[in-house]
Amino acid sequence: MPTPVAHALCGYVCHQISTRRGERWQIGRILGLIVVANLADLDYLPGAFINQPNSFHHGMTHSLTFAVLFGLLAGAVGYVWKRQFWSVAIIMTVTYASHILLDFFTMDTAEPFGEQLLWPFSSAYFLSPIALFRDIDKGGTNATFFLRAFGLYNLKTVALECAIFAPIIFIIRYMKVKFNGKRQ
16 A cells, blocks of 8 residues: 555645636645545554554455445535535545555555455455555554554655656646646
């Protein structure tokens, strides 16, 4: 799986792509999409309670079904709050699904390999044969999980992820300025 930094950068990309002409930089919206892009990894929490943080990782929270359900729930909240169902549902589904997409294209070094993309319809795990991202070094217990999080391997992984996303963000921002005539 990529680091939370890669997921955060992808959340920012989702913000950039979904921002309409003339909309200003909205820090709350950006932070919200960054959180949504990382939500699938909340499946570490149940495992942390039994000192095996990886036990439930890449299960139902890493499925397309979960992404759609999350998006629909967010759309319902958006409708109650601002009378916007579909625009909220779509951006939230896409942003949540971005996490699943990045994980799909990541080297996986721990069993089970891949993620349950089609849960609850299938318990099979899926993983792309092409790895665009490196896996992170994480331990099997709570102590090693957090100790390894800030190791040199993971710092190099973050640097590579930034190198991947920097040109993408630059191109999106450049295209928005070119076609909209305004900086965002």
